[in-house]
Amino acid sequence: xxxxxxxxxxxxxxxxxxxxxxxxxxxxxxxxxxxxxxxxxxxxxxxxxxxxxxxxxxxxxxxxxxxxxxxxxxxxxxxxxxxxxxxxxxxxxxxxxxxxxxxxxxxxxxxxxxxxxxxxxxxxxxxxxxxxxxxxxxxxxxxxxxxxxxxxxxxx
Numbered sequence: 830x831x832x833x834x835x836x837x838x839x840x841x842x843x844x845x846x847x848x849x850x851x852x853x854x855x856x857x858x859x860x861x862x863x864x865x866x867x868x869x870x871x872x873x874x875x876x877x878x879x880x881x882x883x884x885x886x887x888x889x890x891x892x893x894x895x896x897x898x899x900x901x902x903x904x905x906x907x908x909x910x911x912x913x914x915x916x917x918x919x920x921x922x923x924x925x926x927x928x929x930x931x932x933x934x935x936x937x938x939x940x941x942x943x944x945x946x947x948x949x950x951x952x953x954x955x956x957x958x959x960x961x962x963x964x965x966x967x968x969x970x971x972x973x974x975x976x977x978x979x980x981x982x983x984x985x
Contacts, residue, residue, distance in 0.1 A: 830860050839867030841884045841901065841922075841977070842875070854879055869901050888912030888921065903958075910946060914953050921950065922977045925959025926969070931979060932959065940968045947972035 830840055840861055844850035854870065858879045861868040869882035873891050876883040882898025885891055888909035894900055894917055902913035904921045913921045925932050926943045937959065938946060947955035954974035957966070961978045 830857065830864065830866060833864070833866055836865035839869065839899070842868065842870040842872075843884070844870075844872070844875070850875070851878075867899055869899055885913065885916055885918060888914075888916060888918070890916035901956075902953075904946070907946065907949060910949060910953070914951050918953050920954040920956050920974065922956045922958040923947065923950075924957070924977075926957045927960025927965055929960040935959075940965075940970075943969055944972055 833840070840857060842854055842857055844853060847853055854875055858868055858881060867882065868879070869884040870876035870879060871884045871886060873883050876898070880897060883894070883900055885900065885902040888902045888904050889912055899919045900917060902909070902916065902918040902921045904910040904913050904923050910921055910923070923938065923943055923946050925935050926938050926940070928937055929935070943955070943957055955972060956975040956977050957969055957973050958977040961976045966973070966976060
């Protein structure tokens with residue numbers, strides 16, 4: 830989070846399996862507020878407690894839409910993107926666009942698949958996720974509203 834560009838970036842908190850998720854979430858929320866980063870949590874109750882946005886996995890709305898903050902969703906195909914649109918998501922991470930360490934061997938969308946899915950997004954802003962690099966971002970074109978990544982931000 831310390832490396833992300835201020836006021837241009839955000840964080841999706843997925844804390845299942847962590848021994849002290851509330852403490853970690855509260856620390857992340859403080860850091861995000863201090864740096865002007867958007868924050869969404871994959872747990873709707875945690876999002877409400879922190880007063881941040883929510884992230885819906887597979888486009889499925891879990892809990893109420895947040896009073897403040899973004900509603901993001903993951904979408905791995907048309908059905909999940911439609912579900913995210915119906916749920917009222919502001920943005921959807923379409924993935925995996927390219928091969929990625931987090932999902933080895935998974936079927937990827939590629940640039941054309943991403944563009945085809947992005948055309949169906951309607952008011953939901955399509956974000957690219959999976960194997961994103963500056964070079965690959967250039968081939969996604971103007972339909973790509975943003976990007977998500979793990980390795981992309983871990984490299985110095």
